[in-house]
Amino acid sequence: MKTLLRMVPLLAAAALFAGCGEEPQVIKYEAGKYQGKRDTLPWDSAAYGGDKARWESDMRARIGNQNELRRMPAD
Amino acid sequence: MARMKFLCDAERCIECNGCVTACKNENEVPWGISRRRVVTIADGVIGKEKSLSVACMHCSDAPCMAVCPVDCFYRTEEGVVLHDKDLCIGCGYCSYACPFGAPQFPQEGAFGQRGKMDKCTFCAGGPEEDGSQAEFEKYGRNRLAEGKLPLCAEMCSTKALLAGDAAEVANIFRERVVRRSGNGADISGWNTAYGKGSLEADMKKGAESGGGAK
Amino acid sequence: MKRQLVSCLRHGAAALVATLAIAALPAGAADAPPPANVAAEAIGAGLVQPGNNANAFREARRGEDQSITFAAPPDRVLIQSQGETWRQMRNGPITQYGGWAIVVMFLGLVVFYAVRGEIKLTDKRTGKLMERFKFIERLAHWSLAGTFVILGLTGIAMLFGKHLLLPLIGHTAFGYLAWAAKNVHNFIGPLFLVSVLLMVVLFVRDNVWQAIDALWIRKAGGLLSGEHVPSHRFNFGEKTWFWLGVVFLGLMVGTTGLILDFPLYGQTRQDMQLAHMLHSGGAMLFIALSLAHIYIGTVGMEGALEGMKTGYVDETWAREHHEYWYREARGERIPDNAPRPGHKASAAH
Ligand code: SF4
Ligand code: SF4
Numbered sequence: 001m002k003t004l005l006r007m008v009p010l011l012a013a014a015a016l017f018a019g020c021g022e023e024p025q026v027i028k029y030e031a032g033k034y035q036g037k038r039d040t041l042p043w044d045s046a047a048y049g050g051d052k053a054r055w056e057s058d059m060r061a062r063i064g065n066q067n068e069l070r071r072m073p074a075d
Numbered sequence: 076m077a078r079m080k081f082l083c084d085a086e087r088c089i090e091c092n093g094c095v096t097a098c099k100n101e102n103e104v105p106w107g108i109s110r111r112r113v114v115t116i117a118d119g120v121i122g123k124e125k126s127l128s129v130a131c132m133h134c135s136d137a138p139c140m141a142v143c144p145v146d147c148f149y150r151t152e153e154g155v156v157l158h159d160k161d162l163c164i165g166c167g168y169c170s171y172a173c174p175f176g177a178p179q180f181p182q183e184g185a186f187g188q189r190g191k192m193d194k195c196t197f198c199a200g201g202p203e204e205d206g207s208q209a210e211f212e213k214y215g216r217n218r219l220a221e222g223k224l225p226l227c228a229e230m231c232s233t234k235a236l237l238a239g240d241a242a243e244v245a246n247i248f249r250e251r252v253v254r255r256s257g258n259g260a261d262i263s264g265w266n267t268a269y270g271k272g273s274l275e276a277d278m279k280k281g282a283e284s285g286g287g288a289k
Numbered sequence: 290m291k292r293q294l295v296s297c298l299r300h301g302a303a304a305l306v307a308t309l310a311i312a313a314l315p316a317g318a319a320d321a322p323p324p325a326n327v328a329a330e331a332i333g334a335g336l337v338q339p340g341n342n343a344n345a346f347r348e349a350r351r352g353e354d355q356s357i358t359f360a361a362p363p364d365r366v367l368i369q370s371q372g373e374t375w376r377q378m379r380n381g382p383i384t385q386y387g388g389w390a391i392v393v394m395f396l397g398l399v400v401f402y403a404v405r406g407e408i409k410l411t412d413k414r415t416g417k418l419m420e421r422f423k424f425i426e427r428l429a430h431w432s433l434a435g436t437f438v439i440l441g442l443t444g445i446a447m448l449f450g451k452h453l454l455l456p457l458i459g460h461t462a463f464g465y466l467a468w469a470a471k472n473v474h475n476f477i478g479p480l481f482l483v484s485v486l487l488m489v490v491l492f493v494r495d496n497v498w499q500a501i502d503a504l505w506i507r508k509a510g511g512l513l514s515g516e517h518v519p520s521h522r523f524n525f526g527e528k529t530w531f532w533l534g535v536v537f538l539g540l541m542v543g544t545t546g547l548i549l550d551f552p553l554y555g556q557t558r559q560d561m562q563l564a565h566m567l568h569s570g571g572a573m574l575f576i577a578l579s580l581a582h583i584y585i586g587t588v589g590m591e592g593a594l595e596g597m598k599t600g601y602v603d604e605t606w607a608r609e610h611h612e613y614w615y616r617e618a619r620g621e622r623i624p625d626n627a628p629r630p631g632h633k634a635s636a637a638h
Contacts, residue, residue, distance in 0.1 A: 039202040041152065045089065045220035046206060058222040063239035067247040069254070085345030114367040116348050118356045125345045129367055138376045144447045145467045146455060162464035164471045167552070168448065171562050172376045175367050182553075189552070190477070264342035268368075 078154040078241040079197055081228065082248060082263055083128045087235035090115055090126035094227035098130070099228040101198070102215025105181040110195040111227055112176070129235050130227070131156060131177035131195035132268055135276075139169035139178060139194075153219075153240075154198040160213045165189035173185055197238070198225040241265075375562035383566065384448060387573025394577040398584045405513070408590040410605055419618060426491050427600055433484035433535075436477050441576050443470035443477075449571060464589040475550050482543035488535050495522040496531040501613060519612035521623075530582050538575040542568055 042048075056072035062071060088187030098104065098111045111130035117123040132220050133156045139149040140156065147162035158169075167189055170178040183190035191213075203210035210217055218225065228238035236271075237244045248263050314455045319359065349355070349367040357365045405595035422430070447470055455463045504518055518524065523531070545568040548556060556564075586593050592606040607615040613623045 020207075039149070039151070039157070040205045040220075042199065042205070042217070042219040044205065044218070047221050055222060059219075059224070059239065060243060061231075062222065062224050063237075063243040063247075066224075066234055066237050066239070067250065068234055069247075069250055083342075085342050112357055114349070115356050115367065116345065116367070117354050125348065127345060127349060127367055138372055141380055142376055144451055145464050147464070152500075154548065162460055164464070164468040167561070168379075168565075171371045171558055171565065172372060172379075174372050176366075176369065176558075210370050240635075264346035266343070268346055275635055 076197050079133060079239065079263070080154075080227075080241045080244055080269070081130065081132060081197075082237040082244050082265070083269045084235045084237070084248070084251070085125040085127050085264075087233045088113065088126040088128055089233055089235070091232065094128050094231055097226045098195070099232050101218075102196075103211070104215065105132070105190075105193055107181060108179045108193050110177070110179070128227070128231075129177075131173075132175055133197060134174075135270055138172035138174065142168045142172045149202075151199065153197075153199075155199045155219075157196055157199060157201050157214075158192065158194070159192040159202050160193075161202075165191055167192075167193065169194075195225075198223070224230065292319075336597055365522065369558055371559050371562060375566065375594065378566050379569065383569050383573065384426055387570065387577075388449060390573055390577040391580070394580045398580060398589075402584070402588065405515075407588060408515070410591050410603075410609060411517070412605050412609070414606075417603045417604045419604055419607050419615070420600055421596040421602045421607070422600045424600065427597060429487040429491055430597055431487055433539075436481040436484055437575075437579065439477050440481055441572070441579070443474040444569070444572055445576070446470040447474070478546045478550050482540075482547065485535060485539040485543050488539070492523075492531060492535075496528045498528075502528065517609045517612070520610075520614065521617070522611060522614040524611065530578070534578055534582065538571050538578070542571045542575055545571070574621070 043052045044050050048055045087160075092113050095109050095111045095113060099109065102110065104110055111128055113126055113128045115124065115126045117125065122229060133150075133154055135154070137148065137150070137156050139158075140150075143158075143163075144166060145162045145164055147159040148156060149158070150156050165180060165183070165188070167178075167180065170176070177194045178192045180189040180192055181193065182188070184288040196214050198216055198218035200206075200210045200220065201214035203213065205217050216226075223229065225238045228236045231237075235248070237247060245263060346368075350370060352366040352369065353375060355366050373477065380570060391609040447467060450463060450467060450470075454466065458466070499521050501520055502525040505520060507517060508514065508518050510524065510526050512526075545564040548564040549561060551566060585596065590610075596606070604615070607618070
């Protein structure tokens with residue numbers, strides 16, 4: 001019992017030590033890597049049903065629509 | 076898709092605040108919060124006045140993520156920074172750290188108690204089922220899951236505000252700038268807005284993953 | 290700090306070069322498309338360029354002369370670079386040095402206890418008691434102590450919980466815990482400040498410098514030698530804790546806490562960042578020092594806790610630890626430091 005009680009501060013100290021390490025607190029962004037909590041991916045929605053390629057091509061078209069120069073009649 | 080980004084062209088923004096209004100309406104943002112804001116520099120000074128529309132920039136090395144005591148932020152494959160309102164404790168730290176003033180809080184209770192943090196989601200909802208009522212109420216519309224882009228950019232009348240894959244947006248902008256007879260390495264301002272080296276890195280990744288120029 | 294300075298210098302230099310470049314251009318050049326060679330030069334310097342957003346963002350970053358039509362956010366600048374400094378401070382020195390300060394103090398006390406053991410009374414107890422703390426004094430002390438422990442634990446949960454608890458209990462459970470911690474922290478905080486103020490009012494009189502304190506400093510309180518150094522009601526160690534801990538740190542942490550707790554009085558983000566750095570940095574030091582105080586008040590010294598618990602100490606304890614106070618209470622005159630008028634009352638039965 002006595003040794004066990006002696007262990008308590010040691011364990012507490014060990015637990016406290018853990019907080020003092022110099023670890024990066026944010027994961028560096030890497031393109032195309034999901035870094036997070038459980039959340040459905042955009043192409044897993046009702047509209048796309050997991051078809052990532054179709055989602056991407058739709059997005060690309062949509063982005064292109066923002067370019068009024070491309071939408072202008074060529075002259 | 077490599078990396079979702081916003082781009083605001085200071086040469087085009089006319090400070091109409093349409094993006095602010097569109098966002099509030101589309102996402103039914105809580106009272107007192109504007110997820111997007113338009114800031115004008117040197118208002119009224121001829122030749123120097125510039126406006127920029129800014130919301131969460133979905134940082135690569137996100138300060139909000141680094142300081143959140145409950146670690147409620149996460150990043151999607153497209154580089155969109157989202158957060159979990161169920162975990163958020165309303166401490167306000169993300170708003171101290173964020174360079175762009177993106178995180179905002181509904182006031183809750185008598186002494187300025189903060190409610191759950193609210194910020195731009197790149198119209199990508201949050202950690203609830205895509206398109207569900209719960210997701211809409213907490214985070215707003217999930218337009219990405221519907222194959223659409225953030226409304227603020229899509230409805231921008233002067234196309235100052237662009238949104239989408241970094242490589243695609245950069246292409247649009249490059250085309251535009253060529254017409255404006257400009258040139259230069261970081262004409263988009265991304266290295267200032269997203270951090271050093273972000274332009275080059277994302278462009279490269281974008282080109283590799285086939286999201287770039289055709 | 291260094292980062293900030295460097296970036297200030299950088300911005301300053303950029304602005305200077307920009308002004309010079311603009312001044313060098315012929316009037317009206319900004320409106321008309323500049324001749325190719327001028328444009329190329331300007332690009333080389335990363336400066337004046339028609340349609341270059343980088344310039345606008347650089348301007349924005351300086352944070353000057355900006356306005357916003359919709360007044361929802363509390364500050365009107367586009368980019369607040371100070372946030373990064375705050376992040377570096379909080380996640381860097383405050384978390385790391387603060388954490389280490391607490392750990393090192395804790396381990397130091399464990400070692401001290403192992404070496405020195407409990408400071409026991411040398412003589413037998415007389416059984417006669419002296420009043421050391423009045424009821425109101427004990428009330429102030431224990432309400433300060435109670436709120437301090439609650440605030441310390443909830444504060445630690447919010448600063449270190451991400452590293453200590455979150456990996457153990459997971460996001461959901463920790464989310465609830467942190468939510469509770471934050472609310473408890475926010476509501477108990479003002480009570481803490483009230484207790485601090487009460488403490489200051491009650492104890493300031495006996496904590497002023499007295500000649501005998503020099504002896505205590507010279508002998509390091511007899512902590513290591515085991516010698517009993519005479520003192521008045523409070524010795525220099527206790528006075529240090531009073532001035533540095535209760536008065537300085539207590540008031541600093543308490544008032545910055547109020548600033549953070551009630552954000553509706555026009556504080557800017559920068560005010561909040563500064564308040565938070567002082568608050569959490571001060572709190573780390575406060576917690577580390579408090580461990581020593583708690584140690585000496587409980588397991589470190591026989592009879593110390595009794596005094597604060599019941600308000601009474603044994604005469605032997607009084608004589609050994611606060612000899613002058615003991616003698617004054619018995620009506621003796623202390624030659625080098627005559628009791629101030631009305632002072633005896635606090636020690637009378
Ligand atoms: S802009 Fe602000 S809220 Fe958005 S990712 Fe960056 S730090 Fe976080
Ligand atoms: S307010 Fe919420 S999201 Fe922001 S740092 Fe605090 S817990 Fe995290």
